Amino acid sequence: xxxxFSPQAKREFKKTLARYPHKEAALLPVxxxxxxxxxxxxxxxxxxxxELMDLPFSRVKGVVSFYTLYNTREVGRHVIRICHTxxxxxxxxxxxxEHIKKRLHIEVGETTPDKKFTLLECECLGSxxxxxxxxxxxxxxxNLTLQQVDQILDSLE
Amino acid sequence: xxxxxxxxxxDVPDIQKIKVYQKHDGYQGLAKALKKHKPDExxxxxxASGLRGRGGAGFPAGLKWSFVPKDSGKDVxxxxxxxxxxxxxxxxRLLMEKNPHQLIEGIAITAYAVxxxxxxxxxxxxxxxxxxxxxxxxxxxxxxxxxxxxxLKQGFHLELSLHPGAGSYIAGEETGLLxxxxxxxxxxxxxxxxxxxxxxxxxPTVINNVETLSNVPHIIMRGPEWFKGFGTEKSxxxxxxxxxxxxxxxGVYELPMGIPLKELIFNYGGxxxxxxxxxxxxxxxSSTPVLTADQVDVAMDFESIQAAxxxxxxxxxxxxxxxxxxxxxxxxxxxxYSHESCGQCTPCREGVSWxxxxxxxxxxxxxxxxxxxxxxxxxxxxSFKTLCPMGDAAIGxxxxxxxxxxxxxxxxxxxxxxxxxxxxSIKVRG
Numbered sequence: 001x002x003x004x005f006s007p008q009a010k011r012e013f014k015k016t017l018a019r020y021p022h023k024e025a026a027l028l029p030v031x032x033x034x035x036x037x038x039x040x041x042x043x044x045x046x047x048x049x050x051e052l053m054d055l056p057f058s059r060v061k062g063v064v065s066f067y068t069l070y071n072t073r074e075v076g077r078h079v080i081r082i083c084h085t086x087x088x089x090x091x092x093x094x095x096x097x098e099h100i101k102k103r104l105h106i107e108v109g110e111t112t113p114d115k116k117f118t119l120l121e122c123e124c125l126g127s128x129x130x131x132x133x134x135x136x137x138x139x140x141x142x143n144l145t146l147q148q149v150d151q152i153l154d155s156l157e
Numbered sequence: 158x159x160x161x162x163x164x165x166x167x168d169v170p171d172i173q174k175i176k177v178y179q180k181h182d183g184y185q186g187l188a189k190a191l192k193k194h195k196p197d198e199x200x201x202x203x204x205a206s207g208l209r210g211r212g213g214a215g216f217p218a219g220l221k222w223s224f225v226p227k228d229s230g231k232d233v234x235x236x237x238x239x240x241x242x243x244x245x246x247x248x249x250r251l252l253m254e255k256n257p258h259q260l261i262e263g264i265a266i267t268a269y270a271v272x273x274x275x276x277x278x279x280x281x282x283x284x285x286x287x288x289x290x291x292x293x294x295x296x297x298x299x300x301x302x303x304x305x306x307x308x309l310k311q312g313f314h315l316e317l318s319l320h321p322g323a324g325s326y327i328a329g330e331e332t333g334l335l336x337x338x339x340x341x342x343x344x345x346x347x348x349x350x351x352x353x354x355x356x357x358x359x360x361p362t363v364i365n366n367v368e369t370l371s372n373v374p375h376i377i378m379r380g381p382e383w384f385k386g387f388g389t390e391k392s393x394x395x396x397x398x399x400x401x402x403x404x405x406x407x408g409v410y411e412l413p414m415g416i417p418l419k420e421l422i423f424n425y426g427g428x429x430x431x432x433x434x435x436x437x438x439x440x441x442x443s444s445t446p447v448l449t450a451d452q453v454d455v456a457m458d459f460e461s462i463q464a465a466x467x468x469x470x471x472x473x474x475x476x477x478x479x480x481x482x483x484x485x486x487x488x489x490x491x492x493x494y495s496h497e498s499c500g501q502c503t504p505c506r507e508g509v510s511w512x513x514x515x516x517x518x519x520x521x522x523x524x525x526x527x528x529x530x531x532x533x534x535x536x537x538x539x540s541f542k543t544l545c546p547m548g549d550a551a552i553g554x555x556x557x558x559x560x561x562x563x564x565x566x567x568x569x570x571x572x573x574x575x576x577x578x579x580x581x582s583i584k585v586r587g
Contacts, residue, residue, distance in 0.1 A: 019318040021232070021275070021358055027340030028323050032282070053340075066342040066499075068324030069282045081283075085244045086443060086489045087401040087475055123326065123493055124244040124443075125283055128401035128473070129408045138285035 003048050009037045013052065027053055027063055031070060040071050068122065076111045076118040078156050081135045084121045087128035096132050097121065099146050103153065117153070162375050162387065162395050163368065164411040167255050173290055175297040178258040184303050186374030190266045191311040194377075199270035203373065206381035207393035212238055212329075212366030213442065213470045215392075215459045218373075224353035225271045225361045234357040235268045235276040236338065236364045240322050240329035242281060243442035244493060245473025248397035248409050249367035253280070253287035256371070257294035261317065263370035265303060266377055268315050271363050275316050279334050282322045291319055326497035330545045331364040333499065344499045345545035368397055388414030392458035392469075400426045402476035403433065415458040422453065422476060433478040437562070441470025443490050444550030446557035467557070482577035483562040484520045484569050487554060491516045494551035502543040508535045509551045516555070524570035529559055 005013065016029045030049060031041065038045045041064055043057075050057045064070045071079070082088075082097050097108065100119060104112050111118040127133045130142030134149075141152055171177045178184070190199055204219030225233055237260065241249040252260060260278075268276050280288055295317055298304045306314050320338055327333045328343035335357050337343040356362020372394060376384050385393045392414035398421055401407045405427030412421070418440060422428065429435055435450040440457070446467040448455065455465040462469045477486060491513035500506045512535055515528055536552040543549070559566055568576050 019316075019320075022339070024340040025338060025358070028337065029321055031323065032321060063340065063342055066325065067282075067322070070323055084489075085493055086439075086486060087245055089489050090402045090475070090477065090481065090486075122283075122324075123496060124242060124246075126241045126247045126250050126281065128245055128247050128399065128475070131401060131407070135283060140286070 003038060003042075003044050005034075005037060005048070005052075009033060023053060024055065027055070027060065028067075031060075031064060035070060040074055042072070074111065074115075076115050078116060078136050079118045079120060081120045081122040081125075083123070083125045083127075083131070083133045083135075085124040087124070088131040088133055091131040093132040096134070096144055096146065096149060099149060100153070103150070116156075160387075160395075160413070161411050162384075163252065163256075163259070163371050163397060164409070167251075172256055173254075173258070173294060175258060175294070175301055178256075182378060183258055184262055184301075184374075186377040187262050187265050187269075187303060188309055190269055190377050191309055191313055196270045196272055199266060199377065202381055203270070203376055206376045206384040207391070208369065208372055208376060208384065209392065209459065210366055211368035211372075211396070211471070213243065213444075213468075215469065218365060218369055221353065221365070222267070222271050222363055224351070225363060226354060227272070229354075229361055231360040232275065232358070233271055233273040234360050234362040235264060235271065235273045236331075236334060236357060236362060237264055237276065237278040237367060237370055238329060238331065238334060238364055239278050239280040239284070239287070239367050240334060241284075241367070241471075242326045242329045243444065243471045243473055244490070245399060245401055245439060245442050245475040246471040247399050247401075248472070250284055250287055251409050252367050252371050252397075253284070254290050257287075257291045258298065259371045259374060260291075260367055261294055261298050261303070263373035264317060265298075265308070265315055266373050267363065267365065267370055269313055271361075273363070274314050275318075277318050277320045277338060277357075279320045279322060279328070279338055282324055288319060288321060295319070325499075326493075327499045327545070327547055330547060333545065334364060335362065342499070344501050345547070347544055389456070389458045389460070391460055396457065396469075396472050398425075398457065399471075399473045400476065401474070403430045403478035403481070404428075404476045405430055412457075415456045415461065417453070418448070418455050418457055418474070419453040421457060421474065426476070429476065429478045431478075433480065435476065436479045436481055437477045437483065437486075439473070439475040439477075439554070441468045442473035443475070443493065444468075444553045445470040446553050447561060449561050468553075480577070482520070482575055483558055483565050484516065484575065485577070487558045488513070488516045488520045490554045491551070494547070498547065498551070502545075502548065504539040504542045505548040505551065508539040509548070511535055512551070512555055519566060519569045520575055522569065522572075522574040524566075524573075526570065528570060529563065529566055532559060 050060045132144045166181045208218045209215040325343045328337040332346035333343040352362040398410045438448045495510040495513040498505045539548040
């Protein structure tokens, strides 16, 4: 299967390039764009990105492996990132993680069989005043209680 | 006397919108800078204000700008460091989400001062909301000619773009940030050359924190003497203090530099949850050495905290009460640093992950006789032996936790278990 950016994504690609004096500098935002487009940054997708960016595949792959927000494996429709750094841990972050693991019957790093949720731990989300905190897709959920976690998970399609 | 600078208008409805911002002195600083001052005069004003970098190191901002060579013949770049990732710190996100134009104005003035025509905001990839707000605000600023060509008809030209990160603590280190902005792994560079001479795309580059830049319009509008009316002699202005942990009223508090830590915790922060006793405080983000409960009389400015053996850092104040297991807390921090090491330098890559494993085994009751000496020895072998400050950031908590809470670590090793009753510790609130 070959992957192909949509016309709209191609337009966004061009707009992104225009922000930099060197094409290579656009790699991080272009990878974000590819992830929005294809969900997972598979090797096929990365080959496509490498071609568009005039970069060797290995160079693109090396960048992807450095950062935590790029998905190189299949993920669920909702990626749950729970902060497990100190301020959240002091306010029950571990308890929230254990609760979600039990509720979804998965370990950290796994995806539910129905491909609805992927559970990840992440480092400080910069919202320590509202600990414990988790991010699902683009949204922050703050001051979590176990009850709220249940409601949030129930509310997602 | 008014007591706020950066958060003065934070509660004004729709202050994110340019029309509302303009009604609250918005872009007056930029207009004044372009119409009444030469670039060098801006640098002198900021130098005179004593403004120091708010990202952690506290380097004088005006002095940093003055290092940019005037005649390099290369394009000069300005990078706003919005990669706020130091655990315990959450002030830049607030500034971006609540008052984006204040930051954009600060960037425009700073760019004018250093003769830069292309600026970037390097923002954490996680900060989706702040990105949305900033994108909107940047578009508005272009529409109103505060960005773009011939700004306010004064002949100055500036392009400003957002650059999203992708999840990496070390991208907040200034040269790691430059690598990441160039589309690479955020592996810090060897210094010298310093970014002021060879930075982004090999051009002279200024990198400043969000809070630092947000102060600039006010200094230009009101003058350095007014700014120096806040804070202490050497730490001027206000500071955004981030309170988190076992505290009744966590949040961001803008207060003059030099406010006693005790007042911050017990007055502004409403004291410790559940009326418990204070045990320890990390005063400036997770990398700064921990303070004990009897050190909280310290004033929160660069010099006073340094004299007390720690650092103001990013002013991320993490409060820990008497139920906290210090070994567990340290295990959390060392895990963080081992995860975030970029892996270039052996002492940091290997040393920090060893430290994380050893502290974890002590907490799990498997600590060995001599583990504390081993940990301190590893710290010694990391200190000043890495390209960037990350190695030293990782050992800050290790040395201070072991030194100040040694008996607690020894109890863990001797008893072969964690002696702190975990069921007494704070659980999820509410």
